[in-house]
Amino acid sequence: MEKAHLPTSEAAVVAIREIAKEFALSMSVTDDIGADQTSRRTSAELFTVLDSDGSLPHEAFVELEGSPSVSVQLFPEDDAKITVDGVEFHDVPRDSVPAFLRSVYGGLASTKGRLFPPGQWLIVPLPGDKTYKELILDFNLTPWLARSARG
Structure with missing residues (x-):
């Protein structure tokens, strides 16, 4: 499957x-939308819409309801x-982002505990041997994270 360019x-x-x-x-x-509205452009003057290169930055925040709860913050960069x-x-x-979400909702994402370094990790594999792995900082796993545990 070819990766879509967004x-x-x-x-x-x-x-x-x-x-x-x-x-x-x-x-x-x-x-x-606008340089004075996006989170990474905090130094933009009020009512400044365009970046210095003339582009119009657009940031979006998406929340997906269900289990697991997922939010995606899309940046202009x-x-x-x-x-x-x-x-x-x-x-x-x-x-x-689409492959990441398909992995999460398609049942490919998993949690894994380790003795060294200690902790629980959320692992999200993507096509093409790319894998994202993050430490779970909260020791109280959500029901979805607990169900996703793999040896």
């Missing part, structure tokens, strides 16, 4: 909407922060 935050929202439909999830979207049941994955390339 040139804009809006294209990524459309792709997430298709995944929500595929897995029967409801979702909500909040858009922030072609990356995203995906939070799965409280576990944050920073700097996920925007083009990888």
Whole structure:
């Protein structure tokens, strides 16, 4: 399966909407458009809409209802922060967001405990041998995280 190129935050929202439909999830979207509205442009003057290069930055925050709870913050710089049941994955390339969500909702994501280094990890494999792995900081696992445990 060829990886789709998502040139804009809006294209990524459309792709997430298709995944929500595929897995029967409801979702909500909040858009922030303009240099003075996006989270990474805090130094922009008020009412400054365009970046210095003339582009119009668009950031979107998507919440998917269900188990697990997932939110996706899409940044204008072609990356995203995906939070799965409280576990944050920073700097996920925007083009990888659909595969990441399919892995989570398709049952490929799992948790794994280790003695050294100690802790529980959430592991999300993507096609093409790319894997995202984050430490679960909360010792009280959600029901979805506990069910996703693998040896």
